[in-house]
Amino acid sequence: MTEKRDAGHQDAGQPTGAKRGAAAPRDLTQGPITRTLLMFSLPTLGANILQSMNGSINTVWIGRFLGEAAIAASTNANIIMFLMFSLGFGFGMAATILIGQSMGARDIVGARRALGTGLGLFAIISILIAILGWFSAGALLHALATPPAAEKLAFIYLRVIFLGLPPMFLGLLLSMGLRGIGDAMTPLRFMLLNVILDAGLNPVLILGLGPAPRMGVAGAATATLIANYVVLFGLIAYIYAKDIPIRLKGPELRFLIPDPALLKVIVVKGVPMGFQMLVMTTSGLVMIGLINREGVDVSAAYGVAQTLWTYVQMPAMAIGAAVSAMAAQNIGAGAWDRVERITRSGVGVNLLLTGGIVALLLLFDRPALALFLGADSPAIPIARHIQFIASWSFILFGITLVLFATVRANGAVLMPLVILTLGIFGARLSFAWTFLHYGQDILWWSFPVGSCVTLALALLYYRFGNWRKQGMIARTVQAEATADGVA
Structure with missing residues (x-):
């Protein structure tokens, strides 16, 4: 759907005052989606x-x-x-x-x-x-x-x-x-x-x-x-x-x-997105507290596994950033059919990249772990065991990040925060705390449990939630600014 330009709006490729040959923005509302997504996410x-x-x-x-x-x-x-x-x-x-x-x-x-x-x-x-x-x-x-x-x-x-x-x-x-x-x-x-x-x-x-x-x-x-x-x-x-x-x-x-209208949107939408990072950080501190009770070798093994997981999660974070930027431009253009296709492409690219890194990590886990622990460390078998149980869950979490990126692109930021909190604290940490007496493997299985719950809730919200009806943020703000006489 093509929107008629409002009076006073300029073509994105020909900004007022731009010099001949000046750099133009990349139009993410046209062209092949998957290739554009890859070309955008790889630099990120x-x-x-x-x-x-x-x-x-x-x-x-x-x-x-x-x-x-x-x-x-x-x-x-x-x-x-x-x-x-x-x-x-x-x-x-x-x-x-x-x-x-x-x-x-x-x-x-x-x-x-x-x-x-x-x-x-x-x-x-x-x-x-x-x-x-x-x-x-x-x-x-x-x-x-x-x-x-x-x-x-x-x-x-x-x-x-x-x-x-x-x-x-x-x-x-x-x-x-x-x-x-x-x-x-x-x-x-x-x-x-x-x-x-x-x-x-x-x-x-x-x-x-x-x-x-x-x-x-x-x-x-x-x-x-x-x-x-x-x-x-x-x-x-x-x-x-x-x-x-x-x-x-x-x-x-x-x-x-x-601008008061813009400032309101940035603060109201920005605080929940910032809190998502805080939820993940806080949950990490709680998990470390539980793991430290299992002894120094287990703590060292988890610490190294967590270091490797940092790199496992990077593709999903980059893909999420690309999906958010692409979805935002297409929502602005009213191209909702492309928004759906961008999301599906983001899920597919995440499966390819994150899944590939997880597979490589599981195939070459011993030399990767030995870089940090030394080849003869007693923590290596524990770390390998952790990797085999928990690493695949980050593929699911990557899909969740793609879904969150799309809904955030239309200003829906509160429900992703609620879902993330329920998945991490309500599922992962509660599972670990409740069933820890069955053995330390419960700690590692809590990661797939949390990822499955988070993904299920994210899919339900993406499919049935009202995030599409949130209203296009940019136009809403522009209307408020015009009404206040500041446009």
Whole structure:
């Protein structure tokens, strides 16, 4: 179904003021779905892998040069930063959905307005959090019961990391905004730049190589801060140099003042999406508490299995991001038949990629586990047993993420949060807690149980829920803004 353009809307491929030969957004409402999905999700997958590698490389530098106390310090500080990231991720996803729907409706001004409000919100929140975090870093670490041997180092590390929040949040939003208009390659390139800078500056600033001062653990945090600022300014320069349609110029800079109607949508839709990450993190902490009772070998085995599962889940997360961007543009264009086909394609691609990685992991599990534990570790047989029982459940969870991505693209964010909470706490953790007396295998079987329940509820909501009737967010907001005299 083709929608008639509203007055004042521009064609997405020909934004007002764009230069001849300027970069145009990718139209995700046309063309072959599966190929487009793959071409969109693979760069996102690459960016996710690079981000995880960056964290691992930083941990290696800190551990090799500064020892166990410094690793403990960075770990405790990173827990706090992950909570902050969860909030930013939710708001960023909400803004990205608005941008995607606006692009699908050929409403360039709406996309710019959504990005401007998101940037204004992120700037205000991140600066406030950076200031509060600088002064409350000690209290936060004390609340986490940070080991005394690591508390001083963690305090130094966390303070510097808080200063890097503004560029991290703003860079995150710009990357998600680019994906919203169909550009997944640019965020990948800038993530690669981030990794090179962060990993390269770590030993220089930690050890004080050349003219650089010897900063110890603060050097690791400073490397992250510098990389975040370089990437942010690089993204801004790229967007303006290429005249990307979501850039703001002249009178449009007023869009950086958060629009009340847009702000309401970003907050109301963003908070539940951020809480989904918190639910997963909290459940992980509870599960670790149960597993730690089984002894050190079991804990080590689970820890390594969990590390491998991080990479198993990456394809599903990348496919979910691609499905969300594609579905948002097609909802904006009123192409509901393509939305259904995008979802089915997303499920199929997830089965192919996630299923393939799970199969490889099960075939080559011993050498993969030996990389972390050593070939003769008593934890390897336990870890192999965990893998065979639980790893396949992430294929089911990947399908759930695809379904969630589609319904979120039309603004339905509360029910995915409810379903995820029921699946993880109501099914997985309740099953593990209730039947643990039958043996530790119950812990591993709780993963398939939770994934099956979550997928069943997600399928029911996708098939029979009212998410299609939620209303197109971008147009609703545009109507409210017009009614308030701010359009």
